Amino acid sequence: KNQVEQSPQSLIILEGKNCTLQCNYTVSPFSNLRWYKQDTGRGPVSLTIMTFSENTKSNGRYTATLDADTKQSSLHITASQLSDSASYICVVSDRGSTLGRLYFGRGTQLTVWP
Amino acid sequence: EADIYQTPRYLVIGTGKKITLECSQTMGHDKMYWYQQDPGMELHLIHYSYGVNSTEKGDLSSESTVSRIRTEHFPLTLESARPSHTSQYLCASSESRRTSGNTGELFFGEGSRLTVL
Numbered sequence: 438k439n440q441v442e443q444s445p446q447s448l449i450i451l452e453g454k455n456c457t458l459q460c461n462y463t464v465s466p467f468s469n470l471r472w473y474k475q476d477t478g479r480g481p482v483s484l485t486i487m488t489f490s491e492n493t494k495s496n497g498r499y500t501a502t503l504d505a506d507t508k509q510s511s512l513h514i515t516a517s518q519l520s521d522s523a524s525y526i527c528v529v530s531d532r533g534s535t536l537g538r539l540y541f542g543r544g545t546q547l548t549v550w551p
Numbered sequence: 552e553a554d555i556y557q558t559p560r561y562l563v564i565g566t567g568k569k570i571t572l573e574c575s576q577t578m579g580h581d582k583m584y585w586y587q588q589d590p591g592m593e594l595h596l597i598h599y600s601y602g603v604n605s606t607e608k609g610d611l612s613s614e615s616t617v618s619r620i621r622t623e624h625f626p627l628t629l630e631s632a633r634p635s636h637t638s639q640y641l642c643a644s645s646e647s648r649r650t651s652g653n654t655g656e657l658f659f660g661e662g663s664r665l666t667v668l
Contacts, residue, residue, distance in 0.1 A: 441593075471657075480557075480641055480659030481594075526594075530655065539657070541593040 439464040441529050443542035451550050454517055458545045460510040460527030468532040472501050472512050475524045475544065484512070484525075517549045554578050557642050557660035564632055565668050572627045572663045574642030583625040584657075586641040587611060594641065600625055632667045639664050 441462045450456050462470070469488045473481035485494045485501040487510070493502045498515045514521055524544040531538050555576040564570055576583065581602045586594040596609030600619040614636070615629050625644075629636055642660040 446591075469655075478662070478664070480643075480661045482659070483656060486656065528657075539596070541595075543591060543593045546591075 439529075439531065439540050441527055441540045441542040443525075443527050443545050445545060446543070447546040447548070449548045449550060450517055452517060452519060456514050456517060456547065458512045458514075458525050458527075458547070460512070460542060462508050462510070462527070462529045462540070464508075464529040464531050464540050466532040467505060467508075468530040470501075470503055470510050471528040471530070472499070472510075473526040473528060475526055477523070481526055514547075519549050519551060522547060522549045555642065555644055555658050555660045557640075557663050559663060560661060561664045561666075563666045563668065566631075566633055568632050568667075570629050570632055570665070572640055572642075572665070574625045574627070574660055575623050576625075576644040576658070577623060578644060578646075578658065579622065580644035580646050580658075581622070582645045582655075583619065584643045584645075585609075585615075585617060585625070585627050586643065587613070588639045588641055588662075598627065632665075634667045637665060637667050 444459045471486045472484040474484055475481040484496050484499050487494050487503045489505050500513045503510045524546050526544040527542040529540045558573045583600045585598040587597050588594045595611035597611050597613040598617040600606045606617050615627050617627050640663045643657050645655050645657045
């Protein structure tokens with residue numbers, strides 16, 4: 438069964454600290470992996486998209502890594518800010534069709550305290 | 552910022568009422584989607600469309616219906632709302648993956664929070 442598991446479920450850190458969120462997946466055949474940020478009461482916003490051949494991709498203070506062999510991805514946030522408080526969702530796309538079915542994780546709820 | 556808009560953002564209605572959630576995008580995307588999201592849970596696909604006059608049901612069974620008469624517009628309708636329909640509804644759109652250099656990036660609207668009493 439194709440699944441996407443994220444850990445931890447929730448995380449609290451102090452402003453200025455770094456953190457790493459994890460995503461493990463069993464989706465096959467793999468097409469790409471995406472990380473989204475979803476602020477409370479808002480729609481998800483894309484942070485990164487990585488294909489099979491990409492190991493790392495950065496977007497400002499966000500750096501995503503992908504290990505397609507172990508089917509793991511991580512999202513590293515550097516020098517956290519209060520505005521980073523949000524749910525971070527890992528989404529994996531398969532290669533089964535031109536639509537590319539998407540499998541969503543439940544997200545990691547990050548809270549940054551001052 | 553993505554050019555995809557949902558209205559209303561919040562709606563509280565009584566059981567049995569008919570409601571339509573509006574979704575419009577100005578990016579000319581072929582594909583549009585409706586997702587349902589409950590707190591702490593993953594997004595579930597309830598409807599999608601490949602283009603005008605094309606609509607399909609998603610993974611999650613839903614009593615809602617959709618239409619795609621125009622490329623930019625993808626409304627979702629509930630004929631008779633029930634408390635079990637209380638949820639966050641997210642509309643999204645993407646370009647065809649056949650487009651050169653495109654990875655099927657998904658752009659979401661801000662969501663419509665529906666509460667049925």
